Amino acid sequence: MMHAARALIVSALLGAPSVAGPASGAPAPPHDLRPGIAPSRIEARVVADTIYHRPRRLWVYTPPGYDPRRAAPYPLIVAFDGDEYRETIPLPLVLDTLLTAGRAPAFVALLVDDSTGAARIADLGNARRMADFLGNQAVPWLRRGWHVTSDPRRVILTGSSAGGLAAAYVAFTRPDLFGNVWSQSGAFWRGPEGSNDAPFEWLTGQIESSPRREVRFVLEVGELEHHATIGGQGPVFDAAHRRFEQALIAKGYDVTSTTVPGGKHWEGTWAPRLAGGIEALCARWPRPW
Helix, strand or coil: CCHHHHHHHHHHHHCCCCCCCCCCCCCCCCCCCCCCCCCCEEEEEEEEECCCCEEEEEEEEECCCCCCCCCCCECEEEECCHHHHHCCCCHHHHHHHHHHCCCCCCCEEEEECCCCHHHHHHHHCCCHHHHHHHHHHHHHHHHHHCCECCCHHHEEEEEECHHHHHHHHHHHHCCCCCCEEEEECCCCCCCHHHCCCCCCCHHHHHHHHCCCCCCEEEEEEECCCCCECHHHCCCEHHHHHHHHHHHHHHCCCEEEEEEECCCCCCHHHHHHHHHHHHHHHHCCCCCCC
């Protein structure tokens, strides 16, 4: 994301006037954080993913003033499409800004890298292996190295498109680890295990036929995401999203759902709204954070 766009996200979060970008031809500033936002840290790691049998890039975000010896462990947020969520949908910037504004606690974040194309959908399309990787490998690895909570009520899974689907699926599969879902334009039309074929809306069917889990959902879909999937052969995107929402409500889940006016299926809709879902999910958490 361009520096000017990132600065606009910060300005919107802090309720400050819009920040203009650099003059034409001028170099972009090295930092776009507003004064008063302390620096956080992002550590890049590569782990041997024993579930998918390939190297997996991970990034660990720690907040300003991170203290591995403090009494209370840090709440955790896990984001799919990790490389994109470092910059294009700037989760570290959003977390820094929410913390500075007093609108969210200090989080530790795990950004999980995914591939592209079919390999990405094999990661994120209702994939049992991803639930196993996070639950059996990534989260235990994170807890060994960082001071993070073991309370699922203080853990958020987030993502967009297939990542939004993955957030819902993994939390549904492992509610012992993940108690909150923030899904932006979740691809709930998909079948099981990355399938582009029927049965479509597989996770919706699982919600309908299974006992309710202790998971809260914040969902959104764009007003303009009214298109048939798979080149016109699959379900209409926003209609599938609506049926997923209705299935959750019918089962008694705690659900907040929004249709974004003018929203499209792209980062320009998701990035400015990322903070809102995080803030909504942690607003009910007991304070002090």
